[in-house]
Amino acid sequence: MNAPAATTRTTRVEPIIETRGLVMRFGGVEVLRGIDFGIAPGELRCLVGPNGAGKSTFFKCLTGQYHPSGGEIRFKDKAIGGLPSVEIARRGIGIKTQVPSLYDGLSAREHIWLAVKRRIANTGGLLKEVPIAVDEVMESMGIAHLADRTVGQLAHGQRQMVELSMVIGAQPDLILLDEPAAGMTHDEVERLAALVMRLRGTCSLIVVEHDMQFIRMIARQVTVLHQGQVLMEDDVETVLRDRRVRDVYLGKREVV
Amino acid sequence: MDLAVVVLLQVIAAVASLVLISIGLAVIFGMMRVINLAHGEFIMLGAYAVIYATRWGVNLWVAMLVVAPIVVGLIGVVVERTVIRFLYGRMIDTMLATWGLSLLLIGAATMIFGNVTAGVSAPLGGVTIGEYQTSLYELVIVAIVTAVVLALMAVLRFTQAGLIARATMQNPAMAASLGIDTSKVYAVTFGAGAALSGLAGALISPLSGVVPTMGVAYVAKAFITVISGGAAIITGTLSASTLLGSLNTLATFVATPVIGEVTLLFAAIVLLRILPQGITGKFFRRAL
Amino acid sequence: MTRRASMAASLVGFGVSVAAIFLLPSVLELFTLINATIYVSMAILALSLALIWGYGGILCFGQAAFFGLGGYTYAVAAINFGDSTWAVVLAMVVPALFAALLGYFMFWGRIGDVYLGVITLTMTLIFFKLFNATAGDAYKIGKAALGGFNGIPSTPPLNLPWDVGSPLAPEDIWYIAASLLVLLYFGSRWLLRTSFGRVVVSIRENERRSELLGYDVRRYKLGIFTIGGAMAGISGILFANCVFVSPTMFSLFYSAQVIIWVTVGGIGTLLGPIIGAIALQMIVAKLGTLEVIDPNVVLGSILLLFVLLVPKGLLPLMQSGFDRLRRPKAPVPVEPAIRPTATPAARRPEPVSAPVGSAPATNTLGGS
Secondary structure, three states, rough: OOOOHHHOOOOOOOOOOOEEEEEEEEOEEEEEEEEEEEEEEOOEEEOOOOOOOOOHHHHHOOOOOOOOEEEEEEEEOOOOOOOOOOHHHHHEEEEEEOOOOOOOOOHHHHHHHHHHHHHHOOOOOOOHHHHHHHHHHHHHOOOOOHHEEEHHHHHHHHHHHHHHHHHHOOOEEEEEEEEEOOOOOOOHHHHHHHHHHHHHHEEEEEOOOHHHHHHHHHHOEEEEOOOEEEEEEHHHHHHHOOOHHHHHHHHHHHHH | HHHHHHHHHHHHHHHHHHHHHHHHHHHHHHHHHHOOOOOOHHHHHHHHHHHHHHOOOOOOOHHHHHHHHHHHHHHHHHHHHHHHHHHHHHHHHHHHHHHHHHHHHHHHHHHOOOOOOOOOOOOEEEEEEEOOEHHHHHHHHHHHHHHHHHHHHHHHHHOOHHHHHHHHOOOOHHHHOOOOHHHHHHHHHHHHHHHHHEEEEHHOOOOEOOEEEEEEHHHHHHHHHHHHOOHHHHHHHHHHOOOHHHHHHHHHOOOHHHHHHHHHHHHHHHHHHHHOOOOHOOOOOOOO | HHHHHHHHHHHHHHHHHHHHHHHHHHHHHHHHHHHHHHHHHHHHHHHHHHHHHOOOOOOOOOOHHHHHHHHHHHHHHHHOOOOOOHHHHHHHHHHHHHHHHHHHHHHHHOOHHHHHHHHHHHHHHHHHHHOOOOOOOOOOOOOOOOOHOOOOOOOOEEEEEEEEEEEOOOHHHHHHHHHHHHHHHHHHHHHOOOHOOOOOOHHOOHHHHHOOOOOOHHHHHHHHHHHHHHHHHHHHHHHHHHEEHHEEEEHHHHHHHHHHHHHHHHOOOHHHHHHHHHHHHHHHHHHHHHHHOOOHHHHHHHHHHHHHEEEOOHHHHHHHHHHHHHHHHHOOOOOOOOOOOOOOOOOOOOOOOOOEEOHHHHHHHOOO
């Protein structure tokens, strides 16, 4: 195992999650072409890149929704590549998916309940603690007023918040956020940024975003993905100034 | 030696009859992702079409090969226009609605034709192979099924209608934007599938008694054959029929017909457990 | 409805059903009472599918397999033991075990919706064929001859527990069946409010999400499927006590009927399928005596029309009508009665409210 060697560039601390040579192929198409990536515990990392760079695929590999075609994924120093999603979730990775994944017929409270119940059951806690913890999560996330609303009837931004609260309520060690600010109003984006900053330190986060304003608000380290590979990895200002990164994004604009 | 030939013929006949009873369902499922649980009743109607046509003096072969497919095909178009077209994209609802239709047709047939067994006598005699005898009619069915399958392949692959149908099923929105009347394509496809079921019923009618409930015996078998075959209409049906039909005949040969049937069903269940997308979900993926 | 109104409705419903249970035997003739018992046993079958399909989201076309298995197990065991007590227990355990086995096979194989339907239906067909082929002396389990197509006409009635000398009269069997229905209905409501039940419902709503939260969806599906299997077994026991067991219990006819009851009554509700089962059987029985129209025509048309016009089923339709009547007087504006369109995979109109009347979701949380 040469784990330390691979991550010396970022930090000397043992990374919480790390991929080496991660490859994902669909038929003949190679969507991830050998990704080396790692973040330290408690770190917040932004992942950017044009459409089709492989960001969502990368997340799906990390959460076991896809079984990688090659390479290695290590989480808390154990190989997790190819494990089923359930097992990975139980080991402490939570994800807010790009398209909100919710229970449209259930209330917001029931959403949080499902997350909290899993966490408490996992840690061997008592089920009677669940309702209290549910209230706490909803209070701190500012969605207490939505508790009894059916989630299918909520506005888009509210749905995003419910999903986020659910992910946070499960208290995973690593949170993956796939475009959390998409479709949110300006106020909501600011609240989201504040929230992400608050989470920092209590857990590790990887955030995929297109919204540069949002990235500036939260990020220090940014990784740029392009065509299934890591294009560069640096602090946010350097990345945003970089010629290649701009080309990649301008290229994307032309296409769109 | 004679025995081997007879068993082989039995296997081929069993495979052909599975293809025959499944192909109409396969067209409708493969092209439209509609599971038609009234399929058995389309078969039943095909059989009654033959009974009535021959009673009115139509030649048996004309009744089987022309009248029955046309009658049932038209019924299929009516069903598509009045029921199925409201349910596209709602697979479970289509299953339920066609199940309702199935009961409705059984009931209607019972009221109209009566709950008695009708039949036509099997044409052609038997052929003798050594000390065994097998029916010539079964061999004719094998030939007809082969012809039908080849014709279907040719239509889908080489004709304009086949291309339009395949294009519509692949991407309805794109087809519509190219000026194809997709709803007409659906109606025609469903009608064609129904016509094939009608043909199946017609060819079966001399072999089994014709009763309003006869479809029940076929629908589940056709259903699992098609699902086991997977997405590719012809290749899927052929491969699943070959596998299941052979197992059925061999188990029948070794044990009893009931065990044969049970083996067929059980094999299909195990197959789906191993290959949840059916045979063509794993193999021959690019086949038709 | 508010929680209090829902409680009141439950109490009224409970009261009415208890009254009906005790009044019917004195009102009805014996023959009609036995028929009523059959209806009730079928209502339990409908309830079992309401749980599996309506709440578990598992499209089971083969509920008749568990039903028949329950009936046969009961008959065979009761004939062999001479006493029905353990036969009853076995007749619940065997279908449950079979459901667990089949469920393990299907859920661990990640078999999808339509394929689940095919496999369960096929399983039922296998039983139908096998039991039809059991004519003759060769097919005996202990003292019980399976009897092929004719079934087991000598299916013994229930007796008092461990008291072979006291077989129960049809009236007693009515009391048992009807009380069981009430018990299982309230039991199901309770089950859906437990944490197990809530996770089951969440999986129906969004399987992937529950998985990403760390729930092993296969186990929950297996759980609800097994419970439904046991319940169908109970229904089979009661049916065997009113009629006798025969291969028709495994027939497509019963598989289709139970689907129709649930669809018509309202998938995603518990009460709807029960009402659907009883009402439709009464209609079919009535039509059977009139001999004007074939019952299959009626059943088929009803299913067809409901799928096309009332896909949510009767009970949710009535509930939303009721809510609309009440709404103008409500002091606080509430959400419109329209539900988000359910996914085509499984139609599920009243996801939250059904287990607790139409109480808001709050009530399903906390306390219990």
